[in-house]
Amino acid sequence: MxxxxxxxxxxxxxxxxxxxxxxxxxxxxxxxxxxxxxxxxxxxxxxxxxxxxxxxxxxxxxxxxxxxxxxxxxxxxxxxxxxxxxxxxxxxxxxxxxxxxxxxxxxxxxxxxxxxxxxxxxxxxxxxxxxxxxxxxxxxxxxxxxxxxxxxxxxxxxxxxxxxxxxxxxxxxxxxxxxxxxxxxxxRLPASLEEATTPPHSRNAADDDAASTRARRLLFAVGDALDAAGVPFHLIGGALLAIHRDGRLLPHDKDIDLALPFETDRELVAAAMSRAGGFRPLANPAMEVVAAARKWVMGFRHLETDICVDLMFVRTQDGVARFELGAPDYLSCELPAYPLRALQWAGRAWLAPSPPEHFLDAIYGPDWAGPAVIRGFDRRWFDTQVSNPSRTPESLPRAVTLVLLRLLQALQARQWAKARALCIQVQAREPLPEVGAMLARLERVQAT
Known part of the structure; x- marks a missing residue:
């Protein structure tokens, strides 16, 4: 507090x-x-x-x-x-x-x-x-x-x-x-929209290498903790995307997602992360809302790197794999169930969806391996919550609303390129007059 x-x-x-x-x-x-x-x-x-x-x-x-x-x-x-x-x-x-x-x-x-x-x-x-x-x-x-x-x-x-x-x-x-x-x-936006700060992923190659190395240390620490407890897991999300596409973890990621079988004992996972040392739960597990969310996800912060890891419990049923974020948004996505195969990276075998391309298409869309600019914006500002093609219909409106809050944060931080990208992604999912007006304002000032 x-x-x-x-x-x-x-x-x-x-x-x-x-x-x-x-x-x-x-x-x-x-x-x-x-x-x-x-x-x-x-x-x-x-x-x-x-x-x-x-x-x-x-x-x-x-x-x-x-x-x-x-x-x-x-x-x-x-x-x-x-x-x-x-x-x-x-x-x-x-x-x-x-x-x-x-x-x-x-x-x-x-x-x-x-x-x-x-x-x-x-x-x-x-x-x-x-x-x-x-x-x-x-x-x-x-x-x-x-x-x-x-x-x-x-x-x-x-x-x-x-x-x-x-x-x-x-x-x-x-x-x-x-x-x-x-x-x-x-x-109240300024007449001249100059970026207030350089995005963390655009600093320089040395900084990016150092950030990617920190993320790698986190991934190895989590992998060691889960392996020691006999808890199976596999790569998903940005970690899979970066390793499969770029051969290294994304330097600007603030967290890493891993998937665990839905039937995994949550207490076993908590004990494994505690025994590993250097990890702290992102929220108090004694809180009712946090306890309820553990059905689908458990989050931890790695103290050495200050990077978070979300352990997502994937439920596979009737040929469908379902992921869900708990409170407060309860966002879900569903995609075809997938087998796993070993992916060799950094001297270690990592389980991953097979083939990775199908999983990445379902989560990021078919342009995940495309150029730096996709859909009219820098793909580094791709927001998985709203632009995930596998987002379930009932949770999509909540995803849009969550990104509205992220848009407000980007505007306050004077991150105009990110704000514009979020506007484009919201409008692609649910056209809103207020967002359309903001997008027009950003593009008008940018053009002049």
Missing amino acids: SQLQLEVQVSPSREHGASGIEAATRAFSAGDRPTAERGYREAQALPLQRTESLANLAALGVMLGDARGALGYARRAVGVGRTHAGAWINFGVASWRLGQHRDAAMAMQKAVELRPGEEAAALNYARMLRSVQQLAQAREMLERAAAHNPGSWRLQEELAITCRLQGVSEAAAIRRHALAALSLLMP
Whole structure:
């Protein structure tokens, strides 16, 4: 919970010397930490008295990792101005960073009560509530905030995220809020769409080689763990695609998928990964929703490489192989059952679908071995959730909605090429006016 993404608030102050705090926060946001640290030291020496000044100093302290100092300034700020929402916001964030979660939640609740439409307060409080599974309370609060601030795309996005965690029964609400966020965000896009960062897979050959080597270490570690426990598995997904097509693992993959027989003992798998050491479950297995999801998938993070592995349980019945992702999206795909054969790679035999081409056609489409640009976009932005040809009809609308949330994330990160690719893939599956308008905007600006 201490890693929760929370936002501080900085507001203008007319107090003498306080403008340096605002300048320091801008420097920090621009990546100039030394200037921000110097501004923080200088501001600490000032005899600040106004609520805004003290609250801003608390925000800067949080940014620089001085949560304890920040909490002291925030406490002084709320003491001076108890109706200042920003002071309570920064008090709450500093408290959370120190592990004082109850105080943090109470402070954020106070900020929401003072300013129910304030984005930072509502977003922070929703994330705190979600961290303790208070989903209904988080949604109710966000709905009130959105009613007070109807132009906030961020509140609509947070509502979509919260509804998604409530389960598939809220599918219509997830879709409604995600599309609302997309429409509200579009007029706020910058006039010049320059990529903010270089995609990780486009850095340089040396970085790609190092990333691919890390993924290989993960695959060998998982393989060793499962082999030691006598648990059969085979390659699927991006690992199979990369090994069969490129001869090495994809350097930009954030996880690796492996398939296990559906009848595999889940407790045996958990014990095998635990004995191997260096792996941690992605979610608490004691949680009811996680326990239910283990019917189809178990996820682990490899601490050495910081790469995840999803162990997918494939059910083969009546000539059909079925894969499914559990909560919260419950996405399924079905394809013809396939035999297995050994695939030699990196000095080791790996079981894989036979022939691999048939499996890859079913998951990625017939252009999986095609050129770098497919269907009008860079194939590195291919999204398996929505573009999987084997996606089952009942889960396809949920896959589209999931990719709407990914589209919002790409737009926030200024990853315009990825955003455009996601728009194209959504429109190919389910044409949506809001997505069509966003695609037209991206292509229009790109063309000019």
